Amino acid sequence: MRKLKAAVIGTGFIGEAHAEALRRLPYVELAAVVSRANGKEKAARLGAVAAFEDYREMIDVCRPDCVHICTPNHLHMETALYALSRGIHVICEKPLALHAEEAKKMQEAAKKSGLVHAVNFHNRYYPVIHNLRNMVQDGELGQIYTVQGGYLQDWLMYDTDFNWRILSQKSGKTRAVSDIGSHWIDLAEYVTGQRVTEVFAEFKTVHSKRKHQTPEGCREMEVDTEDLAYFMLRFDGGAVGNGAVSMVFSGKKNQTTLQVSGSKMSAEWDNEKVEQLLLGCRGETNRIFVKDPKMAHRDTASVIGYPAGHTEGFPDAFKHNFAAVYAAIRGEKPVQPFATFADGCHQMEICDKLWESARTGRWVKL
Secondary structure (H helix, E strand, O other), X not given: OOOEEEEEEOOOHHHHHHHHHHHOOOOEEEEEEEOOOOHHHHHHHHOOOEEEOOXXXXXXXXXXXXXXXXXXXXXXXXXXXXXXXXXXXXXXXXXXXXXXXXXXXXXXXXXXXXXXXXXXXXXXXXXXXXXHHHHHHOOXXXXXXXXXXXXXXXXXXXXXXXXHHHOHHHHOOOOHHHHHHHHHHHHHHHHHOXXXXXXXXXXXXXXXXXXXXEOOEEEEEEOOOOOEEEEEEEEOOOOEEEEEEEOOOOOOOOEEEEEEEEOOOEEEEEHHHOOXXXXXXXXXXXXXXEOOOOOXXXXXXXXXOOOOOOOOOHHHHHHHHHHHHHHHHOOOOOOOOOOOHHHHHHHHHHHHHHHHHHHHOOOEEO
16 A cells, blocks of 8 residues: 655644654655744654645645645635645644635635545544444434533633734634634534534633733733633524633633433533543433443444553544545545535634624524
């Protein structure tokens, strides 16, 4: 089997996570990384063959089979469109773009190209989440009534915490909603098989100004994106939902929770207990489903890499997601769908509508 050539554009935390996952796929070679600083050192550390400062030069010289876009959001569209125009498959970090209009252009270009295109909604590939989706599809939970949960972090808790995501010109109109809320909403839709049709939201910016430390000194910056958001959702299958996302929730480093209730059973998942699924029943004892390839749904077994008792977490979800994408590049159909640009575009529309709802105080339809 010919090794497929991959290239990672952007070498921050998430770019390094992509590179690490790619190294674990035996049929993929990390041919290049693109970094504006210390490229050769990063290439050596990440196991890449070559380093470039410009993604265009990298694509034209290296000709990878697939690029992974791990840059700030405002660079996603231009990078993806260039890669697609050169016949290169694309995996893009979420959110797909700055707003729905950009995302639609990316979706249309990807569809026209006939190339494989994906968004890294990796939560789909945790084994117990994968199993829960199959349980819902098989009717084990019955009719789905509600979906609730959230995504909580504290890394922007203080006004001295600063990151490019805080600025709307780089992140888009929303921050907490698009950066982590899109993960949660995609997860809710993926598990239930229902799509969001209408939204209501409340945004809050805790720090209207933040201190940004630069080489020239400390600058006070105006903040025009939300630190946290609460929202309600209506789904096309009749379910209703609510979610909370926050980057200023003290003590929570990266917690994602999902609760789904149905007419037969409920299910609860917490990524801090990543391999456990609590199943709630009315007429029988509640139970805990634990990741085990021998006990899992037959389709889920394909995304379980280790035996029961051997934890699979964040890096493994990346690996299984990318394995599915690269299988599609080779012409194989994945057992469960990875997120495409169409899914990314849909999430951008939801983010934009949540932003609109927060400003108007009204329910907004997609």
